[in-house]
Amino acid sequence: MKITNIETIALTVPLLRPAVIASGSATTGFHVLIRVHTDAGLVGLGEASPIASTDADTPGSIVEVVSKRIGPRLVGCDPCRLQDCLALIHTAIPGNQCAKSGVDIALHDLVGKALSVPVYQLLGGRSRQTISVIEADIWIDTPEAMAAMAKEAASRGVSAFEIKIGKEPEVDFKRVEAIRKAVGPDARLRIDCNEGYAAGTGLRILRAMEALDLVYIEQPVPRWDIEGMRRLAEALDTPICADQSAYTPQDVMRLLSCGAADLICIKIPKSGLGHASTINAISEAAGVRCTLGSMLPLGIGAAAIHHFAIATRNVDVEMGGVYGSPLDYFVDDIVQSSTVDEDGVIRLSDAPGLGITIDEDKITRYRRTWSLAVTPP
Numbered sequence: 001m002k003i004t005n006i007e008t009i010a011l012t013v014p015l016l017r018p019a020v021i022a023s024g025s026a027t028t029g030f031h032v033l034i035r036v037h038t039d040a041g042l043v044g045l046g047e048a049s050p051i052a053s054t055d056a057d058t059p060g061s062i063v064e065v066v067s068k069r070i071g072p073r074l075v076g077c078d079p080c081r082l083q084d085c086l087a088l089i090h091t092a093i094p095g096n097q098c099a100k101s102g103v104d105i106a107l108h109d110l111v112g113k114a115l116s117v118p119v120y121q122l123l124g125g126r127s128r129q130t131i132s133v134i135e136a137d138i139w140i141d142t143p144e145a146m147a148a149m150a151k152e153a154a155s156r157g158v159s160a161f162e163i164k165i166g167k168e169p170e171v172d173f174k175r176v177e178a179i180r181k182a183v184g185p186d187a188r189l190r191i192d193c194n195e196g197y198a199a200g201t202g203l204r205i206l207r208a209m210e211a212l213d214l215v216y217i218e219q220p221v222p223r224w225d226i227e228g229m230r231r232l233a234e235a236l237d238t239p240i241c242a243d244q245s246a247y248t249p250q251d252v253m254r255l256l257s258c259g260a261a262d263l264i265c266i267k268i269p270k271s272g273l274g275h276a277s278t279i280n281a282i283s284e285a286a287g288v289r290c291t292l293g294s295m296l297p298l299g300i301g302a303a304a305i306h307h308f309a310i311a312t313r314n315v316d317v318e319m320g321g322v323y324g325s326p327l328d329y330f331v332d333d334i335v336q337s338s339t340v341d342e343d344g345v346i347r348l349s350d351a352p353g354l355g356i357t358i359d360e361d362k363i364t365r366y367r368r369t370w371s372l373a374v375t376p377p
């Protein structure tokens with residue numbers, strides 16, 4: 001089997017509510033559908049889902065990089081030589097993590113289909129049967145509004161919350177305090193600062209927040225401030241989780257070799273399944289557990305996260321953070337059926353590849369044309 005063509009289609013799907021984090025806000029998701037075609041008629045499905053305020057990729061750059069740099073290297077290759085294909089992706093151009101991840105996901109789907117096995121089998125088989133993903137993201141707002149949002153979710157049975165902060169340190173304390181009061185002492189609270197604090201400010205405010213009983217603190221300082229992460233990890237009792245500091249296996253080697261993170265947040269849309277497995281192996285060898293973030297993908301990216309979560313023992317799914325259904329965030333999805341059941345549980349069948357089918361009408365509806373001059377707001 002040989003790869004004949006790689007197709008890219010930019011899509012925009014509105015969010016149900018604005019997603020506000022320290023680095024920016026969004027009302028719409030920007031995605032690129034990637035289809036890897038072969039001479040055997042099999043098609044691999046992938047998706048790139050950059051977050052405009054945190055990722056270096058844009059929809060336009062992804063279309064350009066996949067069509068002009070990565071695609072030409074893969075045409076003519078046998079996708080079942082997966083390691084060789086992934087090496088071609090990663091040496092095609094520096095950076096461009098989201099573009100590379102989208103193609104990586106499509107190749108895994110394709111190889112699973114070619115071998116008639118689910119992607120989780122390619123990743124080592126099941127390490128767990130099911131994952132419950134009933135939790136809530138609380139986006140940045142006033143302390144009162146965030147507490148009300150958390151209370152509403154708690155009334156639906158949600159007991160785990162990811163709280164987005166990192167804007168104004170003093171107000172951030174009030175935000176987390178108000179949520180703790182609203183949802184009670186047993187709720188599991190995680191905070192994600194999305195690079196919002198300078199290292200000095202971070203220590204003072206985060207030390208105060210520790211009294212509110214947090215599961216972990218994610219990406220408190222800018223991604224480049226490895227020394228700041230190390231100082232916080234040393235000074236605080238609550239685990240420090242690296243997200244934007246941890247895109248590549250090399251990033252994770254650097255972080256863990258100097259004690260700059262207690263947890264690593266793996267995101268398939270930023271690292272791809274191949275490098276996510278390497279990042280997980282490095283972390284596991286260092287005695288560090290991984291969590292799973294998302295970058296709000298649609299159904300293809302979500303399925304890739306779910307296969308990785310089912311397969312990977314060192315991912316701590318109990319700690320929270322595993323992405324559920326895109327329909328919890330977006331007005332619509334592009335797949336015919338989700339890999340999360342209606343009860344909020346990931347089960348996964350033994351269907352080949354990612355086990356999903358695209359809804360072509362949805363692709364027509366949400367398709368957008370991006371010129372390189374256009375950058376999403």
Ligand SMILES: [Mg+2]
Nearest residue numbers: 192218243293
């Ligand atoms: Mg994060």
